[in-house]
Amino acid sequence: MEILLPFLLLFALLAIGVPVAFSLGLSGLAGLLMSVGPQATLTVLGTATYRGGSDFLLTTVPAFLLMAEFLAGGRIATNLYEAMFAWFGRIRGGLAIATTVASGGMGAMTGSSTATAATFSAVGVPHMREYGYQDRLSVGSIAAAGTLASIIPPSVALIVYGIATETPIGDLFAAGVVPGVITVAAYALVIYLWVRWRPGIAPDRPEPMPLARKLRLLVNVWPTILLVVIVLGGIYSGVVTATEAGAVGAVGALLLSVSTGGLRMADLRRCLMRAAETTTMIISIVVFATIFGYFLTSTRVAPAIVDAIESAGLPKLGVMVLIVLLYLVLGTFMDQIAILLVTLPITFPLVTSLGYSEIWFGILVIKLGEIGLMSPPLGLNVYVAAGSVPRVKLGEAFRGVVPFMVMELLLIVLLFLVPALATWLPGR
Incomplete structure (x- = not known):
């Protein structure tokens, strides 16, 4: 009962809309009171909050969030979209493909799924409407493409996974490159096949554009691409740490956004506020998840589950299928960061005990998180993309992401069949 009640309390609090951080903290506190008593709980509260909030790797989070906000606040996203439109616009469905490729590029610059979805929805949907694209395709493709920021480095989700599992963030960034590029190509293929199956969903083609333009x-x-190469190259080469690379990226993004004329003083203030709010949210979740983690440790939930599964004699693949189903279900009603911090104390030791690579597993759970960002009823990216432009029906937006969710499931199968897709670049 001391194990079951805190979990029931956690899901009940999440169901009634209590913020994730407080849900984790309150349920963890209740679990500790039941398992170790009030005196030990007070001791844990004093040490857990300090340990959770003082991890040096957490300084990586605000640095990359600032980089994301500065890049999204200027004209960089618009420039990227216009360039991709020029090269892909003449293909049927080319505007949606251009948006997908540009979103992949933006994801490599920002690491923020919601920022990418909001930016390209505001930039791309009105443009696609002019050419007769239905909202189901335009908003659905943008909501799906926004999730690319979760897998393409520098990804905030990969940073949180690295912090939670003590896996080198540089290795995780390297592991995300090949799956990220494959996902961009797969999404473009979905659009290409979709518009051929239903031509009326994207009927018109823009006029041809001269090669010079x-x-x-x-x-x-190219300056923005150069910035990303410097940031990621610095991490991969070991010249700078992830935190230092994030700081370099934030300063470079600020200079680029100001020099291109898109970032004004009012925009700068908004960027700083949004970065501060998101940083506070993530660090709060990390701190309160630490309390919940102490509850799991005190009750030995994780080792008990690992022992029970191992003694049940299930095949490795059967265990992994259950874990995949767990993440798919949680993704329908929980935030990606919260899912990572709640589940990893249990799933990470289980998966590594089965002999799977911690790098490969990191890419797997991030890919599963991408599906969660599109899945109803939460589907955060769908809400963000639909809410960034007027007159978009939410039902149309959710129907628009279904083909991309199917493709994501196929890519997860591919990741099981060819694990080297994630482990080749980091060499692990």
């Missing part, structure tokens, strides 16, 4: 639009985005 295409090249000129590419010139507008």
